[in-house]
Each structure stands twice: as structure tokens, then as C-alpha cells.
Amino acid sequence: MGFHLLSPSYCCGYQPSPPISHGLLRFRPVTGIPKPSPKGQLHQSRRASKVLAYYGITTPPYKLDALEPYMSQRTLELHWGKHHRDYVDSLNKQLVKSPLYGHTMEELIKVTYNNGNPLPEFNNAAQVWNHDFFWESMQSGGGKLPQGGVLQQIEKDFDSYSNFRDTFVESAMALFGSGWVWLVLRTEEKKLSVVRTSNAICPLVWGDIPIIALDMWEHAYYLDYKDDREKYINTFMDNLVSWHAATVRMLRAEAFVNLGEPKIPVA
């Protein structure tokens, strides 16, 4: 999740950035800004006017009607255009008065989670990240089976793909209230696992690496599926989930978690 640093001349009143489409790597060119230092500390002269950091909304990596008929354009328009955007706007409003600026989104989530005693900014920050992650967890022509390394790891950790699928669906059905269901790579146990979280909580707060997410807040499915959660969840697994995104995330995750010897074929 990228962030913008504004030099002092822009600090009064910013224009929200126009939606930018992006690949999975996230860096936005920003002009005339010094390189961001670690920890978001800005080594500028104290005399300079306050620099404001803010977050921008990112667009899903597909057109809003691309997921029809499984997720309608209307849902995307509302879910992304209203709910997701609201979280971004609310977060930016909160950050104006808060000393928390300058973090990457992932850092911000961990900081505001505050070890289980979340600060007011947590809900908005986490929901911004969660929804970004959610759009990228889906694709047009999604579903079907994972392949290659992801499939191998799933088979290793769940015995079979269908076991994993059943676990995922059951977990989603058993969620009480609003929340999310995740396929995560657990950094300590070094294996894939299905977890469900309430409201805005995301596995980043425990240091785990999310691979796939499914939004189980009612606003995510109510227009298309009304109260039929089971149909929504199954449709996600069969037609929407992006195993390409999962593969990229697994690759990145393996840089941080040692999943054992790679299977190098012997010539």
C-alpha cells in the first residue's frame, strides 16, 4: 500500500489522487519528494511546515463489471466506490490530527492494533488494506484449481484441495457477525492455514502472511445473494478467487518463511 508525502508547498488542502490502475507491486511516482526514510521519520528542518502523509484509494485490477455475473457491477460500485472509499477518507481525516503519519499501511495496521487494544484509526486502516487485498484476491475467470507450488503446499498442509475448500467454506459459514476469512501462511508454524477474523482484524497483526481473503461483511454479498451466504462463498471458490494472485503472494512469502527444501527435479 503506497503513501504520498507532500512537500510543504502542498500541505494546505490536497486533491485526492485520481484512481490509478496498478499491478500487484505498488509504488507510485511522487515528484519532488525526498526519499522516504525508515520508520517514516522525516529528516526535514523542524522549521519547515508540517508535511502531511495521506493514503489514496487504489482501484481494483479490473473493470467494475469484470466479475459479472458472480459479483455484480452494482456491488463493486458500492463496495469499492462507497465503502472502501469511505474508509480511506475517514482514515485520512483521522490522521490529520494524529501523530501516526508516515507509516506504510502495513506498519500502520500493526501500530494501531496496539496488541489487541486497537486505537481508533485501526478500523479504518485495516479495512483499507483488507479491501485492497480482497479486490486483488479475485479475478475474472477465477476459481478452478490452484496450480504448481500453491497446490503442492495446499496438499501438504490440508491433505487435499477439497479438504482445504471444505475447511474454508465451513469457516466462512461459521463466522458470527461481520468479518473476513483468510488463507494465510503462518510464519511460526510454517504452514498454510484457514483463519477467520471479526470486523476489521487482519492476520498481519499476528505477523502471518495472508494469501487469499474473502469479505464476509453483509455489504459484500447482500445485493447479489441476499442472505444466501453459502452460495456466495461457493461462488467465490468456484468462480472468483484468483490463484494467480495467491501464487505471487506465496512466492513473496517464501522469501520470509522457510518452507523447506524446494523440489528441484533431478535431470
Next chain:
Amino acid sequence: MALRAIAGKKTLTLGLVLGPRAAAGASAPRTGSGLRHARGLVTFSLPDLPYDYGALEPAISGEIMKLHHQKHHQTYITNFNKALEQLEEAMAKGDSSKVAHLQSAIKFNGGGHINHSIFWKNLKPLNEGGGEPPHSTLGWAIDTDFGSLDALVQKMNAEGAALQGSGWVWLALDKEMKKLKVETTANQDPLVTKGANLVPLLGIDVWEHAYYLQYKNARPEYLKNIWKIMNWKYASEVYEKEIA
């Protein structure tokens, strides 16, 4: 054999707790607590709405009322009954970890049943007095504890809009302190989870299923409009009974 003995005892206990009507196995169509006996275990059923599905328009659409009542509330009841049955079995077997494990399902589904049963009574069609402000005792209590009816409405709307995720916002009577309070509960937690002395007078469902088809993400609009069909008469009746 043993099971039936336990079930019999349980019915007796439940009968004492719930009153003679329950023990006699009467189902209750009017006030709609919907009790039924099967094999000695009380099962719950969906209470009827005291008005048509479309009667609350335009504040709440008929489509929402129908889904909310026939699907959501019914599901809570079905799962509540299932959880209670499993609880009975676990208790009979002495399976304490299963008993503990079932608590969250019972709180969630039972709470859903309790909360929605109150909610249907909290609403009244416009042409039957919905939205008419409270008078006499409840009216005065509101002025005393909140300043004015408007202030109460603003407070409940603010807390309802700010509630993250799913839950309810309540006008509660603290029967110990004899004071009115505004409380929120998460998910389907019943009001008593916020205080054993709290009696619900009015509850507003702010789960998205309660308004999404009509209001989409505009929860504040829904909260503004629901006061037009609020059944203050019911709230007054509950209040006067508790205060007496």
C-alpha cells in the same frame, strides 16, 4: 431412559422459570414467544409479525421485512434450537468441553432470536401510530435523562452510525438505578450482556441486512427514517411495568 428423566426435570425447571404457560406446552401466537414442546425440550418458533411486510414502507421496504423475518430471524431460531438440542445431549453425556463450546452458538443464535422478537414489536406502521412520540412517564424520563426526545434520537443515531461491524443500539432502562441509557451491543449479544439490570425498551438493528437493500451504505439515513415507525407505545408499556 435416563435422558427422558433429565429432560423431564429440565422441563420442570424451565416451566418454573418460564411460567405456567411454557410448562403446559402452549404455543403463544399472540405475543409470539413461540414456544413448543417436543420430547420435553422447549423449541422456539418464529413469531408472527403484528403487521404486513409492506406496512412499514417507506421507512423500511417490504422486501427487507420479508427477508429479515422469514430468512434471518428464522435461521437464528433454527440454529438456536439445534444448539440447544446439542447442549442437552452434551449435558446428558457430561461432555463439559462440548457444553462450553456450544455457548457462543447459543449466545449468538439465542440472542438473535431475542433481539429480533423485540425489534418486531418496536416497529409500528405509520397509520397505526408509528412514530408518535412518548408521553407521560416515559416522556418525562427521557426529558430528565437526555434533555429532550431530540437529544435522545441524536444520541442513538450517532452511536448506531458509529458502531463498527454488526450490532444493535438500544434505549435501555436500568431498573436498579431507575435511569434510561443508550447502549450498543455487538453482533447478536442481547442487552443483558451489557448489564444484568438493563431492560430493553427500544432496539435498532444496525446489521447491514436490516437496511442494505434499501439504503445501501447510508446507515445514517436508515437511522433517521426508522424513528418514523417507532412504536413508543410498546416502550412506554415496558417502562411503566418495570418502574411500577
